[in-house]
Amino acid sequence: MDKNLFAERLNKCMKGKGLKQIDIVNAAADKKIKLGKSHVSQYVSGKTIPRDNIMQFLSELFGVTTEYLSGSDLETENSNQAENKNEEESENDILNRQKGEVKMREFKKSTKLNNVLYDVRGPVVEEAARMEANGTQVLKLNIGNPAPFGFRTPDEVIYDLSRQLTDCEGYSASKGMFSARKAIMQYAQNKNLPNVTIEDIYTGNGVSELINLSMQALLDDGDEVLVPSPDYPLWTACVTLAGGKAVHYICDEESDWYPDIDDMRKKINDNTKAIVIINPNNPTGALYNREVLQQIVDLAREKQLMIFSDEIYDRLVMDDLEHVSIASLAPDLFCVTFSGLSKSHMIAGFRIGWMVLSGNKELGKDYIQGINMLSNMRLCSNVPAQSIVQTALGGYQSVTNYIVPGGRIYEQREYIYKALNDIPGITAVKPKAAFYIFPKIDAKKFGIVNDEKFVLDLLKDKKILMIHGGGFNWGQPDHFRVVYLPRIEVLQEAMGKLGDFLSYYKQS
Numbered sequence: 001m002d003k004n005l006f007a008e009r010l011n012k013c014m015k016g017k018g019l020k021q022i023d024i025v026n027a028a029a030d031k032k033i034k035l036g037k038s039h040v041s042q043y044v045s046g047k048t049i050p051r052d053n054i055m056q057f058l059s060e061l062f063g064v065t066t067e068y069l070s071g072s073d074l075e076t077e078n079s080n081q082a083e084n085k086n087e088e089e090s091e092n093d094i095l096n097r098q099k100g101e102v103k104m105r106e107f108k109k110s111t112k113l114n115n116v117l118y119d120v121r122g123p124v125v126e127e128a129a130r131m132e133a134n135g136t137q138v139l140k141l142n143i144g145n146p147a148p149f150g151f152r153t154p155d156e157v158i159y160d161l162s163r164q165l166t167d168c169e170g171y172s173a174s175k176g177m178f179s180a181r182k183a184i185m186q187y188a189q190n191k192n193l194p195n196v197t198i199e200d201i202y203t204g205n206g207v208s209e210l211i212n213l214s215m216q217a218l219l220d221d222g223d224e225v226l227v228p229s230p231d232y233p234l235w236t237a238c239v240t241l242a243g244g245k246a247v248h249y250i251c252d253e254e255s256d257w258y259p260d261i262d263d264m265r266k267k268i269n270d271n272t273k274a275i276v277i278i279n280p281n282n283p284t285g286a287l288y289n290r291e292v293l294q295q296i297v298d299l300a301r302e303k304q305l306m307i308f309s310d311e312i313y314d315r316l317v318m319d320d321l322e323h324v325s326i327a328s329l330a331p332d333l334f335c336v337t338f339s340g341l342s343k344s345h346m347i348a349g350f351r352i353g354w355m356v357l358s359g360n361k362e363l364g365k366d367y368i369q370g371i372n373m374l375s376n377m378r379l380c381s382n383v384p385a386q387s388i389v390q391t392a393l394g395g396y397q398s399v400t401n402y403i404v405p406g407g408r409i410y411e412q413r414e415y416i417y418k419a420l421n422d423i424p425g426i427t428a429v430k431p432k433a434a435f436y437i438f439p440k441i442d443a444k445k446f447g448i449v450n451d452e453k454f455v456l457d458l459l460k461d462k463k464i465l466m467i468h469g470g471g472f473n474w475g476q477p478d479h480f481r482v483v484y485l486p487r488i489e490v491l492q493e494a495m496g497k498l499g500d501f502l503s504y505y506k507q508s
């Protein structure tokens, strides 16, 4: 209520009735209402306003409404007028918009996404989708999704999932259900991860969710993280989205795509918080040996860095080689190791992955609180998928059949490696794990200055979809990635078309 407006109206009423302040005090006393002279004087001078019962008495004395006396009639009127105006305006706006005369507000993506790149499902893939929508068949060698290529989930996993489905209707604990985490803990023990308890294990909707969560919890604006080049681009994207800077260290094609430790060292400064490794690697298919892992640990120890190790392909290692978890070599450092079932159990669509904290967790006490907060905020990961972790990790591992001689992944790797190296202008290092190969293309021979244009031209000409090296944060326009999940007959057709394309292709 406006005190001045009330005072103005009270004075007007007193004047109209010829009453003085003392007359009001007396009239109140007649009605046994307690009203002192000082009160009335304060009302008249606009210093204060009366309580409801006095307002009622005054309005009756002067024969006006309380709304009038308090001035609230004006407020209502003003708001009614404003409302009417708004209505008129919005009707006009609608008419103008219909006539196209008012510019509609546009909704733009957040600037946080400005430097975020994820070409595995990017513009070239969108072009492929357009072609498919127009009825063109495209052979998709762009994404590591086993199911469409006939890699089926083990029967036991499906059976156990169906048995448990009705028990999975509610949320689980935010880190995941006990049985799943216990199985992951035992798996971590088998890989010699030091100092891991059940509390150090977090399940996620795929490793993807946990990469994002772990970076969001860690990074302040300007913090730097060493990420491989080439990388699985989600790492660079998540570092960037979290406000950090992904600084790429080179993996050396001449040395089996191993990380270049000197390059890593050169790129560490006071802002560097962590090193990311992807082992086995996507897109190169490399598997790091103990020596190179030890060198990375030594560097992380010297520079006091955390280690993040993405090991989602650790059960897809060929040639009788052994996968070593880097965390097993670093009991005194704080490490986070990622893995999941998307690839080893061919259930990419179920969305189940995990991360394991190990080593010197004292160093990450505060960070762990951040991880717990973000983990709680997303409530929990997909519970039906958690329910089959124990089944999947225990007992017979059917994936082993694929990665030995005679197995599909092994034989497909043998084929693709030879077929690519047989095409003039292409060379490729033999992958040791996973199901990707990252061939080099002689950019000079084909005049390639833009690798994205190269894969787009190939898509348009030969209806084959692959991702250019730049999509994996590779700096030169001279690589591309092939997913060798399709059967050999399909790969044969694809390589035939690629060879033919490169017999006439010249970009500039």
Ligand code: PLP
Pocket: 144, 205, 206, 207, 208, 209, 232, 278, 281, 282, 310, 312, 339, 340, 341, 342, 348, 352, 353
């Ligand atoms: N990390 C790497 C290296 C990958 O290649 C992929 C998927 O291709 C992921 C993580 C994502 O896995 P998920 O299905 O568990 O989210």
